[in-house]
Amino acid sequence: MAAKGQKKRRFKKRKIVLLIVELLVLAVAIVALIFVIKTTNKKTGIKNFELNSEDIVVNSEVKEYFEKNEKLQNYTNIALFGVDARSKTANSDSLSKSQRTDTIMVCSINNDTKEIRLVSVYRDTYLNVGNDSYNKANSAYARGGYEQAINMLNTNLDLYITDFVTVGFQGVISAVDAVGGVEINVTEAEISHLNNYQASIYSTEDNPVLITDYTPVTQPGLQTLNGQQALAYCRIRYVGNDFQRTERQRAVLEQIMLKAQRMSPTQINQFMTDVFPLLATSFTFEDMLSRVMEISTYKIVETTGFPFSDGLTTGMIGAKGSCVVPIDLQTNVIRLHQFLYPDVEGYTPSQQVITCSEKIHADTAPYVGR
Secondary structure (H helix, E strand, O other): OOOHHHHHHHHHHHHHHHHHHHHHHHHHHHHHHHHHHHHHHHOOOOOOOOOOOOOOOOHHHHHHHHHHOOOOEEEEEEEEEEEEEOOOOHHHHOOOOOOOOEEEEEEEEEOHHHEEOOOOOEOOOEOOOOOOOOOEEHHHHHHHHHHHHHHHHHHOOOOOOEEEEOOOHHHHHHHHHHOOOOOEEEEEHHHHHHHHHHHHOOOOOOOOOOOOOOOOOOOOOEEEEEEEHHHHHOOOOOOOHHHHHHHHHHHHHHHHHHHOOOHHHHHHHHHHHHHHHHHOOOHHHHHHHHHHHHHHEEEEEEEEEOOOOHHHEEEEEEOOOOOOOOOOOOHHHHHHHHHHHOOOOOOOOOOHHHHHHHHHHHHHHHOOOO
């Protein structure tokens, strides 16, 4: 019996030693991979756009509120923009310039809990577009690039955003393909539109060319979409409305993140090589690397759209065309802060938001009958 006990103890010791060796090998491999990532990706054209603090508008009351509230300092807010850049060669430089934004999102990260909340700002929302003129929200990036688009968000929503990430069509395609596709439940009504958008994915008014080298979706149900299919799915607006289109966009983003969390270190390296050069961002390479290496710790817990569904109306606003109108901007912004910072109390809209709210009401009331 004693001999059997000694054998068991020796066996356990060997298992422990092997486990320690395996962990050490894994640690060395990760360190080596990080080194490889740093040296290879810096040659791929990844580039960050440093924001000049003097050019970024943050409402003065908001800045003071954030700087005094310790809980708020645990949050990082990032502006996410998806632009209508259809070229396969669209890179960070071309994305940083004036483009139409099909997608405008605020990504709020609780750095303590790693919880993420996503808010889509509807692109046709009638707002102060960052220079005290009022128009559709998506005109801000088209007029003044990422800086004016960030200012639009900060001005109307009392946010303190100083970082952004912009992606074009090819960036979405590459991101989805890099994670091995995304799981999406496609409805019967969406199929024809999804395939039509695939065929016209690189088509513009000046160059209306259709392509045939795509894989059509042929049946409804939960399935893995490739990059081109996922991008087309994000662009569908004829099933439901633009509100539902933003739901599709958030669903694809969430699926990319879930698949990325299961990637091996080698796959992470390939993801960064394929995708990072197709982004325009204020983050440095080191910032992006640290976020990607910690991606398994993050979780998207809630998503929504802005203005809130029971706090908006729609209508033709003169020459501005069809717009989404916040019925009361102040109330919507209060609810937005409750959504983004559920553990923070005491927010009061700034005078700037009150001014914007009054202006929006005055401009739109004759058209939407409020």
